[in-house]
Amino acid sequence: MVKEQTFAFFLGCIMPNRYPAIEKATKFVMEKLGYDLLEMERATCCPAPGVFRSFNKMDWMVAGARNLCIAEQLDADILTVCNGCFGTLQEINKHLKENEEHRELVNEKLKLLGDYEFKGTINVRHVAEVLGYEIGPWGIEDHIVRKINLKAAIHYGCHFLKPTRIREIESSEGPTIIEDFVEVLGVESVRFKDQLTCCGAGGGVKAYSGDASMTIFGEKMKNIDEVKPDIILDICPFCHLQYETGQDYLNKNKGCNYDYPVIHLSQLVAYAMGMDQEFVGLQYQMMGRDFIFGGEVIKREEEAI
């Protein structure tokens, strides 16, 4: 049995190395909700499912299994904050639990990397799913001290829900897990055209062809701009990076004039639970630099659980 109320906190690459405020906010939220987060020492990139799986699927599984082994040694389920990390680790974990042949091959190669053996004792979780289902809109209400009152364009990204036969979270064609959860925080979800499409960054496309990636993203932004949300809300640092740097690119190269703040779900929840704006990290935003969370204080922090 793995430890209860405890997660091995898998950082990945983009969150700790580009958006540390998301890391800070996630720690704040999870610890306030009563979870222990354990450091995964010597972890590496998950490795990213778009690039590294494309080059060598077996090595991708071995490097991913190495990260899984670090959490197995901590005896805790993994918590990810990124769709890419979640996609890689959840998929490899599930596959190696089910496929004995590959498990043996992977374990053989793991020996080259150190004292690792995949045993299949843990699960891999995504913060959006822990908040959305385990805590739930019914459970977060007692913890929030601020109602945020704004309109958000919600971006699910691809690998949180798809492939549905592997993730087994909910339908990828009409998900509501994030909408239902943030409604309690006072956030209204505004629907927009082709809401569930990709941000254009994944699959190694952003590295392979910046033009193609920005064309896909440009259409996404056009659709978001039609409904004029206050913020763009995501659950993945790679989508986050695409929305932040992509708006800047479109403004400079395609004559656009976008300035939407991009907020990760962890940051939004942290603010609602009483974290100061400076730790939520809005001062580091590339876009929407003037944006601050408004909203009303509904109870004092001491009164919240």
Add this chain to the structure above:
Amino acid sequence: MSETKEEAHREYKIDEDFDKEFFKNIERKSNIWQCIQCGTCTASCESGRWTALKTRIIIRKVCLGDLSVLKDPDIWLCTTCYNCYERCPRDVRPTDVIMELRNYATKLGNISPNHRAVVGYLKNFGHAVPINDEVRQRRVELGLEELPPTAFKFKQEGDDKDLKKFEEYMFDLPPVKEEKKKEEK
């Protein structure tokens, strides 16, 4: 489309580096022979709406054993959004097929310089996106450790055994093609 499967397989001999088992492997791993060329994949493709990627044609070429797909730059335009995988009425899993094609293309050296660079980052830093000075500063301002406790931090502290092993054993790429040609000449 008059070629039989066997005739198409004969074409493999054109490229002597090519492993004939490859297409058989794809057949084993996906349900590619169930494809009825309905085009649901192409219609669902978020990249193909804006780029040259035509998933249905890629699947057809694989069925015919057409080796040109391995040099086709379009296979690298898939964002792995899994729409085709979710919606295929014949359960073909085109995203997995494209992944297999990319794996083989990489083996043949058909890999872009940018992607080579990402592999270099992983081997050097343990991250596909390494940290920079600005973010180190921000981490300190936020009250986090200046470096996250990943393999790179241990390397900075003089313990580089993890990343040395990545360098040695993981994601070996074939040499850049241009250099190979020059040597041959």
